[in-house]
Amino acid sequence: MESVELLAPAKINLSLDVIGQRENGYHDVRMVMQSISLADQVRVTKKNQGITITSNVANIPLNENNIAVKAWKTMAHNFHLSGGIQIHLEKRIPVEAGLAGGSSNAAAVLKAVNLLYDLRLPASNLAEIGQSLGADVAYCIEGGIALAEGIGEILTPLPTLPEAWMVLVNPGFGVSTKEVYQALNYQEVSHHPDTECLVQAIKKGDWRTVADQMVNVLEEVTVEKYPQVGEIKKALSDAGLFSLMSGSGPTVFGIAETKEKAIEAGKKMQDQWKTVLVAHTV
Incomplete structure (x- = not known):
């Protein structure tokens, strides 16, 4: 086996709560994440020497600063892997969008290297390696739906919800997760999600209650900095x-009652916003 190609699904946050801040600056969170059908394609190919990374988009680092390259370097160092690697990222997930595109790419590289070199590492080991790369990488190894705690690395898988369709709207610019968290004063957050109620609704497969309980405390920061995010949220709400x-933004998703309603709402959004995508949970 000389080449592996994997899908790297995006995620949305069904909730995001910040409950503390550590001395090192990291925040303690409680959030529920869900994989969706929007995905990048990641192809990893062995080569004799060196590291090359290519992509269909130009607005990501195509060098060692890319988290996908860092994933390869971590695996090569940990398991004394010889030779080089070629990584190609066919991006469909918007960049710096709150959808974990970079983290999902890194997770795909970890899984691809595991296959290419026949390391036979279980997902739990890959998730542990992923923690050193970024808070969402461990979640992206498994995907699905999960409660994430700590700085995002303590994961509790949750029962799969019935498939739901949604519209994702991105205003066409990226948002720095680090800057949003730095601007947040978690002690002044006005409205926290009821995470326990949300988890119970998920266990019952009750999408209506899940939708009613969706809260993201980072919205207060991002909407103030980028009013377009608030406008998108209102437009989706007005569409029913x-x-x-999702995440630190700026992507906003709207969950529809049916696939047809998602498609209809998506068409309404396309005239005003740069990126409008229809997806479903996976």
Whole structure:
């Protein structure tokens, strides 16, 4: 086996709560994440020497600063792997969008290297390696739906919800996760999610209650800095969808009652916003 190609799914946050801040600056969170059908394609190919990374987009670092390259370097160092690597990222997930595109790419590289070199590492080991790369990488190894705690590395898988369709709207610019967290004063957050109620609704397969309980405390920061995010959220709500910003933004998703309603709402959004995508949970 000389080449592996994997899908790297995006994620949305069904909730995001910040409950503390550590001395090292990292925040303690409680959030529920869900994989969706929007995905990048990641192809990893062995070569004799060196590292090359290519992509269909130009607005990501195509060098050692890319988290996908860092994933390869970590695996090569940990397991004394020889030779080089070629990574190609066919991006469909918007960049710096709150959808874990970079983390999902890194997770795909970890899984691809595991296959290419026949390391036979279980997902738990790959997730542990992923923690050193970024808070969402461990989650992206498994995907699905999970409660994430700590700085995002303590994961509790949750029962799969019935498939739901949604519209994702991105205003066409990226947002720095680090800057949003730095601007947040978690002690002044006005409205926290009821995470326990949300988890119970997920266990019952009750999407209506899940949608009613969706809260992201980072919205207060991002909407103030980027009013377009608030405008998108209102537009999706006005279209009859349950809307929430994902991660630190700026992407906002709206959950529809049916696939047809998602497609209809998506068409309404296309005239005003740069990137409008229809997806479903996976």
